[in-house]
Amino acid sequence: MDSGQLAEGSYVRQFEEAFGAAQGLPYVVATNNGTAALHAALLAVGVRPGDKVLTTPFTFVATANAVLYCGARPVFADVSPATGNLDPQAVEEALRADPAIRYLLVVHLYGLAAPMPELMELARRYELTVVEDCAQAHLASIDGQPVGSFGRAAAFSFYATKNLTTGEGGCVASTDPEVAERARLAAHHGQTGHYFHETLGFNYRMTNVAAAIGLGQLERLEAMTEVRRANAAYYDATLAGHSLQVPVAPPGYRHVYHQYTLRVPGPDDQRRDRLAAYLKEEGIGAAVHYPRPLTRQPSLAGRFDVAGGGELPAAEELAAQVLSIPVHPLVGPEERERVAEAILRWEEEDLR
Numbered sequence: 001m002d003s004g005q006l007a008e009g010s011y012v013r014q015f016e017e018a019f020g021a022a023q024g025l026p027y028v029v030a031t032n033n034g035t036a037a038l039h040a041a042l043l044a045v046g047v048r049p050g051d052k053v054l055t056t057p058f059t060f061v062a063t064a065n066a067v068l069y070c071g072a073r074p075v076f077a078d079v080s081p082a083t084g085n086l087d088p089q090a091v092e093e094a095l096r097a098d099p100a101i102r103y104l105l106v107v108h109l110y111g112l113a114a115p116m117p118e119l120m121e122l123a124r125r126y127e128l129t130v131v132e133d134c135a136q137a138h139l140a141s142i143d144g145q146p147v148g149s150f151g152r153a154a155a156f157s158f159y160a161t162k163n164l165t166t167g168e169g170g171c172v173a174s175t176d177p178e179v180a181e182r183a184r185l186a187a188h189h190g191q192t193g194h195y196f197h198e199t200l201g202f203n204y205r206m207t208n209v210a211a212a213i214g215l216g217q218l219e220r221l222e223a224m225t226e227v228r229r230a231n232a233a234y235y236d237a238t239l240a241g242h243s244l245q246v247p248v249a250p251p252g253y254r255h256v257y258h259q260y261t262l263r264v265p266g267p268d269d270q271r272r273d274r275l276a277a278y279l280k281e282e283g284i285g286a287a288v289h290y291p292r293p294l295t296r297q298p299s300l301a302g303r304f305d306v307a308g309g310g311e312l313p314a315a316e317e318l319a320a321q322v323l324s325i326p327v328h329p330l331v332g333p334e335e336r337e338r339v340a341e342a343i344l345r346w347e348e349e350d351l352r
């Protein structure tokens with residue numbers, strides 16, 4: 001506030017550099033939110049009206065909306081029931097069925113990287129351009145390689161609940177300076193000189209105030225991530241082996257637990273909702289991410305294709321079974337104990 005520069009200013013550049021250093025991505029363009037970052041990233045890699053973009057139906061609606069903002073068409077492939085991330089086999093079937101698909105938009109759901117080695121191999125074989133939606137996955141990695149560095153461009157969100165926040169905010173990141181430059185143009189009205197506009201762009205700029213908040217947050221990002229991981233390890237140890245399924249991370253995958261999401265399988269399809277209601281009564285903030293696949297969002301009706309003729313059984317099953325419990329950095333040892341005890345108490349009664 002004291003700098004007098006409430007809109008763009010020097011903190012934005014500092015934040016771009018510092019976030020890039022933390023995430024291991026050399027070129028960063030700050031934006032006003034993660035949805036704008038996704039839109040700018042897709043434009044920067046060349047997504048145009050009529051293009052088909054293969055993506056997941058089990059994500060926040062912004063992922064598909066950004067495709068639609070480009071005039072392109074989302075094609076949904078099913079996810080892995082174990083992680084909720086895109087299933088490489090379903091992706092390959094989709095690519096075989098529809099040779100018009102040129103782009104793959106991967107989401108790293110809940111803070112766990114999607115299976116990038118397999119997906120990048122498919123991208124190579126089918127000549128796809130890959131964009132990563134890293135909105136939930138700051139500092140996640142596979143064998144030390146950070147998310148955002150696999151594809152041609154990545155988008156991050158710094159919304160209030162994300163692992164790093166600027167209130168509202170986001171960024172495009174890339175290992176390719178030309179992609180980053182095109183994203184910068186997309187987010188800055190295509191401006192290349194003083195009131196000179198080379199291309200049609202948008203006003204997706206981050207404010208200096210948001211960037212200053214982000215710089216403060218960045219100092220704590222690694223420590224906050226470790227608190228999430230410690231909370232998750234506690235839940236793993238306490239809840240595993242019961243009738244609920246705890247999240248899994250393959251060897252070498254650093255899960256950053258944007259959400260700690262349980263699966264609550266049947267016998268009947270109300271069981272997840274019964275646990276959610278019980279936790280609400282106990283004053284515990286549990287939430288469903290996400291209660292329906294994007295294919296059943298009214299806003300998207302008629303605007304997408306489904307690979308392989310319309311069935312997404314894993315996404316449907318997860319939508320009916322998932323429940324996220326508090327894992328964020330303000331959850332301490334006492335709170336997490338209370339959460340786990342409440343869940344085990346409920347389970348005992350429910351199984352009786």
Ligand SMILES: *Cc1c(COP(=O)(O)O)cnc(C)c1O
Pocket residue numbers: 033034035036038059060062063107133135136157158159168169170
């Ligand atoms: C939060 C989120 C977005 C959108 O980010 P905003 O900053 O809220 O616009 C996009 N994709 C996923 C997977 C998200 O979780």
